[in-house]
Amino acid sequence: MHDPLVKHPGYTLRRASGAMTAELTQRLAEHGVRIVDATVLLWISENPQVTASALGRALDIQRANMVPLLKRLEDAGLIERAPIDGKSQGLSLSQEGKKRVPAIEATIEAFEQDLLARIPLQHREHFMPALDALWR
Amino acid sequence: MHDPLVKHPGYTLRRASGAMTAELTQRLAEHGVRIVDATVLLWISENPQVTASALGRALDIQRANMVPLLKRLEDAGLIERAPIDGKSQGLSLSQEGKKRVPAIEATIEAFEQDLLARIPLQHREHFMPALDALWR
C-alpha cells in the first residue's frame, strides 16, 4: 500500500499532535482534569487575579467558551472568582486548587520530558524553535 | 503577564498544529472539501480499490466514522464504490473526482511548502524526523 502522506509535514504535525494530546489527556485524567483545565489552572497559578477575558486572549480561547470551562473548575472547587469592578472578576486558585495544582504541574512537566526524550538527540534542540516559527 | 507555557513542547505542538490546521482548512474550503476529505481522496487516488476498513486503518479513522465521511464524498460525486465480494467494497475516484483531485493535491502541496518555508533554515531539516519520532 502506497502512502502519499509520509512526506507531508502538515499531516505529520497533525498526527503527532493528536498522539501527544491523547497521551496527555490520559495522564491528566488521573487528576480529574482535561488538558484545557490544566492549562488554565497553570496560567491562573502564575497570574493570580487574571480576568477571564485576558485568560482567553492569552490561551486563544473564545470568551464564550471560557464560561463552561471556568464553571467546571469552580464547581470542582479549584478556582475562585472575586469581583474587580462592576463587570470584571479576578480568578485565583482556591485552597483546594493550590493543593492540587502542583501534582498536575508535575504530571505535565513529566510528560514534556518524556515527549522530548522521544526525539532523537540530534533533532531535539531544533524542535521548539521550529514549532514556534509556525504560530508565534 | 507571565507565561508558564512558553517552554512546553507539548503545548507548543498543540498550538502549532491548531494554527496549521485552521489555515489548511480555510485553503481547502475553496475546493469544498475538509482536511479529512482531502486526505482520504489522496489516499484513494494512490490506492484505487482500497477497502473502507483498510483506509480507516491507514489513516487511523474508526470504521464507524468512515461511514458519513465516505457518504459525503460519494454524494459530492467524487468517489465510487464497487463491490469486491459480498461484504467488502473497493473505493475509487469517480470521473469528477479524478478531475478535481489534482487541484486539491496542489493546494496541499503548496501549503506544505509554505509551512516548511516558515521554519528557519537551520531547523528545517530536523522538523520531520522529530515529528515522526513522536507517533510512528
Next chain:
DNA sequence: CCGCTATTGTTGTTGCGTATAACAATCCAG
C-alpha cells in the same frame, strides 16, 4: 463440507474542543 471466529460495513450515541451571533451590564475616553 461445516462451524466458529474474524472482518466488514453500518447505526446510534456521546464527548470534547471550537466557532458565531446576540445581549445586558459596565467601563472609559473624548
Next chain:
DNA sequence: CTGGATTGTTATACGCAACAACAATAGCGG
C-alpha cells in the same frame, strides 16, 4: 455625559473522534 468598547453570559452549531452493538459475510481449522 454620551457613545463606543469591553466583560461575562446564553444559545447554538460544526468538526472530529470514541464506543457499543449488530447483521451479513468471509475464511480458516477440523
